[in-house]
Amino acid sequence: MTPKTKKYSDDLIRTAQISKALSHPLRLYIINKLSEMDSCCYSGDLAEELKIGRSTLSQHLKELKYAGLIQGEVNPPYIKYCINKENWAEARKLYKELFKI
Amino acid sequence: MTPKTKKYSDDLIRTAQISKALSHPLRLYIINKLSEMDSCCYSGDLAEELKIGRSTLSQHLKELKYAGLIQGEVNPPYIKYCINKENWAEARKLYKELFKI
DNA sequence: TAAGTATTTCGCAAAATTACGAAATGAATT
């Protein structure tokens, strides 16, 4: 199989992926909260605070995890969610380049 | 009709909207190009450069327009596309806040 | 080992996104 020429650069693809993760108000709310607190929070607290179904919340958390922006720390029976600092820094860098900051 | 309490702040909603516009590699590519050139470019040139259908490109341009990130200047039979500087500055500000830059 | 708790996965339905070719549009030229 010949190496398919890539249409877009890795940075472009990664920035698009992160942007998708940030493209829903709920997910932004979560990210905002986690990065402001510089701490962690529980899934259930967020669900109650936002009057949103637990399974719905879980799905959004999963997407943020998939994009690498957050990580969960098991603390039974809870799970504490935190910003993934390394990837958050990567995201910051990508947007700085995009916006020429 | 009672004023519905808003779940998310205006900034959050706007940031989500902009993120959605930036969540596709092609749209990022266009934005990147336009903001780097600090100039304009034609739809057809992009379509050829990227080997993508004209109607597909048009649809993506429409989304960027809808989010307010670009604007088209009619110059028959061409349309020149440019960054909307005012809204681009707004976007930069929103991401600066999000990333605490 | 059974019950209780927080969270996730599953199954589903509605809506949105993505991509394309064909047809329509709008403006200049013949």
Place this chain on the structure above:
DNA sequence: AATTCATTTCGTAATTTTGCGAAATACTTA
């Protein structure tokens, strides 16, 4: 008035996203 050109809109199909309740999971406690 007909033609030409770049672009958009339309119609369609495949895929993804979103949201929810019910069921499953995993771990602690009684």
